[in-house]
Amino acid sequence: MVDRLANSEANSKRIAVVESCFGAAGQPLAIPGRVLIGEGILTKLCRKKPKLRQFFLFNDILVYGNIVIQKKKYNKQHIIPLESVTIDTAPDNTEYDLRNGWLIKTPTKSFTVFAATATEKSEWMNHIGKCVGDLLQKSGKAPTGEHAAVWVPDSEASICMRCQRAKFTAVNRRHHCRKCGFVVCGPCSEKRHLLPSQSSRPVRVCDFCYDMLTAANGGRPIRQDQFNNSAVSEEDDDDDSSD
Numbered sequence: 001m002v003d004r005l006a007n008s009e010a011n012s013k014r015i016a017v018v019e020s021c022f023g024a025a026g027q028p029l030a031i032p033g034r035v036l037i038g039e040g041i042l043t044k045l046c047r048k049k050p051k052l053r054q055f056f057l058f059n060d061i062l063v064y065g066n067i068v069i070q071k072k073k074y075n076k077q078h079i080i081p082l083e084s085v086t087i088d089t090a091p092d093n094t095e096y097d098l099r100n101g102w103l104i105k106t107p108t109k110s111f112t113v114f115a116a117t118a119t120e121k122s123e124w125m126n127h128i129g130k131c132v133g134d135l136l137q138k139s140g141k142a143p144t145g146e147h148a149a150v151w152v153p154d155s156e157a158s159i160c161m162r163c164q165r166a167k168f169t170a171v172n173r174r175h176h177c178r179k180c181g182f183v184v185c186g187p188c189s190e191k192r193h194l195l196p197s198q199s200s201r202p203v204r205v206c207d208f209c210y211d212m213l214t215a216a217n218g219g220r221p222i223r224q225d226q227f228n229n230s231a232v233s234e235e236d237d238d239d240d241s242s243d
């Protein structure tokens with residue numbers, strides 16, 4: 001069915017509509033063989049709180065963005081190659097009463113989304129799973145083994161998840177370990193380590209992960225002062241900081 005749709009006029013038109021909704025800041029999406037499988041609004045669990053995002057599933061990529069005007073205008077486009085995606089069902093989120101969730105894990109970034117109903121969730125998961133399977137079969141590649149940690153939302157930690165002592169306040173800020181995703185205090189995450197799939201620069205890791213990583217690295221430490229820390233992207237998660 002996908003192959004038949006691929007060159008259909010309806011498919012080209014739908015893709016052109018998605019492109020126009022993202023405007024000039026979005027990437028061109030129409031390439032030969034690409035098919036728009038489905039679209040919908042999902043709740044993305046962000047660092048501070050859950051937010052609605054518009055998602056588009058193509059046969060080779062997953063695209064999402066912030067909703068400026070529903071069905072008309074989106075911005076902050078993100079494109080995830082499906083070949084590197086693994087999905088997993090996620091537990092309910094009691095704090096925000098979110099159900100029907102699953103994890104979207106990739107080597108560079110992983111996060112949780114929630115659908116409005118169980119049916120929608122299973123449709124999304126089935127379609128994503130099928131697209132990933134088809135891509136891997138075509139390319140002969142193995143599924144991605146490593147993926148970025150899913151960040152624990154700020155609200156789930158009032159104290160540092162490593163030392164269990166430091167209480168977070170306006171001054172004593174929360175940080176995220178890029179390796180385990182825990183919310184940790186500054187003193188527990190002073191070191192940086194290279195995680196090549198996430199960044200070309202060393203990124204913030206907690207002391208626990210740092211020790212694991214350096215041990216795995218043959219005990220060769222990477223000193224923090226070897227890098228210009230101000231240039232290291234720190235606090236901010238992706239699309240979520242500015243809105």
Ligand SMILES: [Zn+2]
Pocket residue numbers: 160161162163164165166184185186187188
């Ligand atoms: Zn701590």
Ligand SMILES: [Zn+2]
Pocket residue numbers: 177178179180181182205206207208209210
């Ligand atoms: Zn860690």
